[in-house]
Amino acid sequence: MTVGILQALFIWHVGLLFMILPGRIPIISDRPCHAVLPVRIRPVTVYLPIAELSVNILIILGMGAAVGFLSGMFGVGGGFLITPLLIFYNIPPVVAVATGANQVVASSISGAITHFRRGTVDVKLGSILLAGGLVGATGGVWIFSWLRRLGQLDLFISILYVVLLGSIGALMLQESVRAMRRAKTNQALPIKRPGQHNWVHRLPLKMRFKKSKIYLSAIPVVMLGMAIGVLTSIMGVGGGFIMVPAMIYLLRIPTNVVVGTSLFQIIFTTAYTTMVQAATNYSVDIVLATILMIAGVIGAQYGVRVGQKLRGEQLRALLALLVLAVGIRLAIGLIVTPDDLYSVAVGGLSY
Amino acid sequence: MRRLALTSGLLGSLLFGLTAPAAAQVSFGEISPIKETLEIGASSSEIAITSDFRGADLTIFGAITNADELLLGIGQYDVVVTLEGPRDYATVRKKERVLGIWMNTGALTFEQVPESYSIASTRQIDDLENQAPAIDKIGVGIEHLPLNPVGYIPNSGLISEFRDAYRRLKLNSGLYQRDSGGVRFVSSSLFRASLRLPANIPDGQHMVHAYLFKSGNLIFQREMPLRVVKTGLEQAITDAAHERPIAYGMLCVLIAVVTGWGASLIFRKD
Numbered sequence: 001m002t003v004g005i006l007q008a009l010f011i012w013h014v015g016l017l018f019m020i021l022p023g024r025i026p027i028i029s030d031r032p033c034h035a036v037l038p039v040r041i042r043p044v045t046v047y048l049p050i051a052e053l054s055v056n057i058l059i060i061l062g063m064g065a066a067v068g069f070l071s072g073m074f075g076v077g078g079g080f081l082i083t084p085l086l087i088f089y090n091i092p093p094v095v096a097v098a099t100g101a102n103q104v105v106a107s108s109i110s111g112a113i114t115h116f117r118r119g120t121v122d123v124k125l126g127s128i129l130l131a132g133g134l135v136g137a138t139g140g141v142w143i144f145s146w147l148r149r150l151g152q153l154d155l156f157i158s159i160l161y162v163v164l165l166g167s168i169g170a171l172m173l174q175e176s177v178r179a180m181r182r183a184k185t186n187q188a189l190p191i192k193r194p195g196q197h198n199w200v201h202r203l204p205l206k207m208r209f210k211k212s213k214i215y216l217s218a219i220p221v222v223m224l225g226m227a228i229g230v231l232t233s234i235m236g237v238g239g240g241f242i243m244v245p246a247m248i249y250l251l252r253i254p255t256n257v258v259v260g261t262s263l264f265q266i267i268f269t270t271a272y273t274t275m276v277q278a279a280t281n282y283s284v285d286i287v288l289a290t291i292l293m294i295a296g297v298i299g300a301q302y303g304v305r306v307g308q309k310l311r312g313e314q315l316r317a318l319l320a321l322l323v324l325a326v327g328i329r330l331a332i333g334l335i336v337t338p339d340d341l342y343s344v345a346v347g348g349l350s351y
Numbered sequence: 352m353r354r355l356a357l358t359s360g361l362l363g364s365l366l367f368g369l370t371a372p373a374a375a376q377v378s379f380g381e382i383s384p385i386k387e388t389l390e391i392g393a394s395s396s397e398i399a400i401t402s403d404f405r406g407a408d409l410t411i412f413g414a415i416t417n418a419d420e421l422l423l424g425i426g427q428y429d430v431v432v433t434l435e436g437p438r439d440y441a442t443v444r445k446k447e448r449v450l451g452i453w454m455n456t457g458a459l460t461f462e463q464v465p466e467s468y469s470i471a472s473t474r475q476i477d478d479l480e481n482q483a484p485a486i487d488k489i490g491v492g493i494e495h496l497p498l499n500p501v502g503y504i505p506n507s508g509l510i511s512e513f514r515d516a517y518r519r520l521k522l523n524s525g526l527y528q529r530d531s532g533g534v535r536f537v538s539s540s541l542f543r544a545s546l547r548l549p550a551n552i553p554d555g556q557h558m559v560h561a562y563l564f565k566s567g568n569l570i571f572q573r574e575m576p577l578r579v580v581k582t583g584l585e586q587a588i589t590d591a592a593h594e595r596p597i598a599y600g601m602l603c604v605l606i607a608v609v610t611g612w613g614a615s616l617i618f619r620k621d
Contacts, residue, residue, distance in 0.1 A: 341516075342517075
């Protein structure tokens with residue numbers, strides 16, 4: 001088990017090396033570089049027209065590749081990592097969230113295509129999820145603009161991330177540690193009873209989903225889609241890390257179609273969110289998004305290969321630690337006294 | 352660091368103008384019947400921001416015409432040159448600890464303040480202020496820029512607190528800059544003003560203001576517009592994002608689709 005983790009850590013550091021490599025000769029950048037890593041990289045700057053600042057292209061490429069690598073390794077969209085990383089790198093949260101959603105479109109498509117080929121997408125279920133998702137995303141963008149006017153957007157994004165990443169990271173860690181302990185003592189897995197019914201299955205408006213082979217009410221599906229849609233537009237995430245467990249444990253949808261169907265829904269929700277954010281907040285940075293996407297899809301290919309070599313519970317434990325680390329970093333940012341208590345925003349009367 | 356050379360053939364014409372007042376010279380102590388004026392010029396009325404823009408220096412040349420030779424000799428004339436960025440509302444927010452978390456609790460919006468402000472002068476603007484208490488009315492200098500809050504403010508003590516914070520933040524970000532030795536006389540009445548354009552300068556219509564002070568009193572003022580434009584791709588992207596947001600959003604999604612799809616084609620294993 002430890003060998004596996006060490007191996008993963010080694011590969012993770014090779015991934016990080018990719019970020020360091022172009023800047024072997026350390027030249028101190030004259031710009032404030034609050035990078036994730038204390039690495040000095042020769043600045044090859046690129047101007048981000050929407051974020052309205054110059055950034056080091058190598059750091060953005062490295063960020064995209066590292067997150068792509070992790071998303072390929074763990075089979076997640078990576079939005080929940082890219083958005084906080086961009087915020088740590090001083091990209092305005094408004095731009096980070098909208099651009100993060102755009103990046104998730106690209107990273108979800110490759111995955112969804114693979115699932116389509118395998119025939120593990122329930123289009124009917126996905127479409128009903130999507131209907132909820134579009135409503136949720138519209139509402140989410142409205143909340144987003146409203147919070148921005150109030151001046152509480154950055155705080156709200158951080159709190160939402162801390163709460164979600166903290167709770168999901170803790171749950172995942174607990175579950176994976178238990179699984180690893182069981183594997184050590186060679187205990188059999190507790191038998192799951194997929195036929196078991198809960199309150200969800202007593203709701204009206206039942207529909208038959210042929211692909212998933214279930215008979216389920218549309219209400220919880222739409223509700224789940226809506227919740228994910230809100231998260232997509234406020235946090236810039238695909239929401240797979242919440243949708244997949246919810247579909248398995250709450251809706252009792254067979255695991256084989258869950259990932260493909262959620263990816264199908266995520267593509268359209270994130271694409272729609274990108275459009276709405278572009279139209280209302282003008283906050284999608286096409287240059288930033290393109291760099292992230294290209295680095296991301298390449299990084300993901302290597303991540304997938306590494307992920308296949310690792311055991312499921314180890315993978316989940318690593319992902320849980322990563323999720324917790326990002327959550328803790330954001331929580332620290334909320335608690336530590338800021339350098340300057342004041343901030344200034346330029347714009348119209350309301351903003 | 353590029354230097355926007357704004358030297359010009361203008362110099363010649365300015366110098367030519369200077370010869371005239373010698374004839375009309377009046378004896379010391381009397382008030383000159385001809386008023387002193389100021390001429391300024393730059394070789395370009397536009398500054399282009401390219402993708403590798405990391406700030407620039409703007410040099411403005413100018414001359415005092417009809418200057419009193421004696422007053423000029425003892426340094427009674429002062430020149431202040433400012434570059435004001437486009438004006439917009441600015442909201443200053445203050446954080447306070449609420450339940451252990453730092454959050455914005457107070458906010459104050461100032462009406463129509465320049466987004467960027469660069470000032471160069473022959474000497475400290477505060478020295479001028481001692482002699483001329485009216486400088487606040489003119490609003491020259493970072494400390495004297497009018498910062499009028501919008502809406503009803505219950506506590507007036509709060510306003511000065513937010514004003515100070517605004518000036519400090521703007522100075523720290525480099526958008527507001529001052530150089531008390533930025534204006535130098537190259538000859539008796541010909542001066543050169545160096546203004547620093549920060550890397551994060553906003554685009555739009557900027558305004559160069561030149562002020563002439565005589566014994567601490569403002570006697571003449573001149574303006575010159577200067578456009579700062581984002582060039583090439585940057586400008587095209589900004590324009591598209593704001594003017595055709597739907598098409599821009601579609602393009603963003605299209606790039607994502609092509610990238611994702613392309614990756615799955617290129618890296619297809621079977």
